[in-house]
Amino acid sequence: MPARTGAEFLDRLAAARTHVEIQGETLTGGVAEHPAFRNVVRSYAELFDMQHDPAYRDVLTYPSPLTGEPVATSFLMPRTPADLEKRRLAFKLWADRSLGMLGRTGDYLNSALMALASAADWFGQADSAFARNIAAYYEKVREEDLLCTHTLIPPQANRAVTGSQQAGGALMAHVVREDDNGVVVRGARMLATIGPFADELLVFPSTVLRGTPEDKPYSFAFAIPSDAPGLRYIAREPLDYGRTHFDHPLGSRFDESDAVVVFDDVHVPYERCFVLGDPELCNGFYTATSAVAHMTHQVLARTTAKTEYILGLVTLLTEAIGIGQFQHVQADLAEIITTLETLRAFGRAAEADAAVNSYG
Incomplete structure (x- = not known):
């Protein structure tokens, strides 16, 4: 299936049975129609529709190396400076649509998967199967245009001890057993932004692990569907208060929702595992593969769009109430302008250098 439309994104979400807990309510489906999610879900659907708009599709898509059909540019492995520029232009188009306010659009983790798959041989250091798994998973997400979320950190009940010592080692998500077909994971992770309406959850390393036997159960990288049995999202209080776009132009469209992820003995098949029981590989996960560079390339484009919006808004405010002549106001405006030009310079330098x- 090529790059999805907004309707296709909504259809898949309607068929999902993702377990979401929010403000005392439990959902097992119907996320797209729930008041906490329906507006931001449709903002995401608009992004998918942009891929098919004649004004944007040449920037937002490229021919799949597998089928020749259009797939999202964020999956493009950059081999030339022109490829980097195309990726940045695609990031900026999507970011401009939300004024830079949507922080976890699909292009963010698509960029990570692109870099990880390009470095598949690195994963093969532990087992050649892991190299095949990451390459196959990247291809799956690219060809199906799936929307991914990811977990960032373990819950921090006590910051004075490592994750493996939190609540006697039971709090942080960890492997409790293996079988012939995969591993079983129990515990919690955070902070899965857009988790309640994402297609897939990427459970990637985040904190530095020590190379001790105690850290082995916490050393993994894998991916599972968001509605996998035993997986629960506990979403924070929504910032969409049900008001109109006119009254709440940001909260009514761009509240992405963050969530704690709870694994109640979730089974993860081996073919969806990329690292298992190897703290050293987990610690090099982002840097050794260049994933962090490509994720940050997307972040830079989005932050530039957000800063442009803030500068425009502040300029209109100063003009509307006639305070542009005051030096402290001019100083504040100058600070925003400096920030914006610094971001643009970073982006230009990143591509020029x-x-x-x-891995090519």
Whole structure:
């Protein structure tokens, strides 16, 4: 299936049975129609529709190397400076649609998967199967245009101890057993932004792990469907208060929702595992693969769009009430302008100074 439309995104979400707990209510489906999610879900659907708009599709898509059909540009493995530019232009188009307010649009983690798959051989250090798994998973997400979320950190009940010591080691998500077909995971992770309406959850390393036997159960990277049995999202209080777009132009459209993820003995098949029981590989997960560079490339484009919006808004405010002549106001405006130009300079330097890494 090529790049999805907004309707296709909504259809898949309607068929999902994702377990979401929000403000005392439990959902097992129907997320797209719930008041906490329906508006932001439709903002995401608009992004998918942009991929098919003649004004944007040449930037937002490229031909799949597998089928030749259009797939999202955020999956494009950059081999040339022109590829980097195309990726940045695609990031900026999507970011401009939300004024830079949507922080976890699909292009963010698509960029991570692109870099990880390009470095598939690195995953093969532990087992050649992991190299095949990451390459196959990247291809699946690209061809099906899936929307991914990811977990960032373990819950921090006590910051004075490591994750493996939190609540006697039971709090942080960890592998409790293996079988012939995969591993079983129990515990919690956070902070899965857009988790309640994402297609897939990427459970990636985040904190530095020590190379001790105690850290082995916490050393993994894998992906599972958001409605996998035993998986629960506990969403925070929504910032969409049901008001109109006119009254609440940001909260009524762009509240992405963050969630704690609870694994109640979730079974993860081996073919969806990329690292298992190897703290050293987990610690090099982002840097050794260049994933962090490509994720940050997207972040930079989005932050530039957000800063442009803030500068425009502040300029209109100063003009509307006639305070542009005051020096402290001018100083505040100058600070925003400086921030914006710094971001643009970072983006230009990142692309101008780019070099081919060991994975091409």
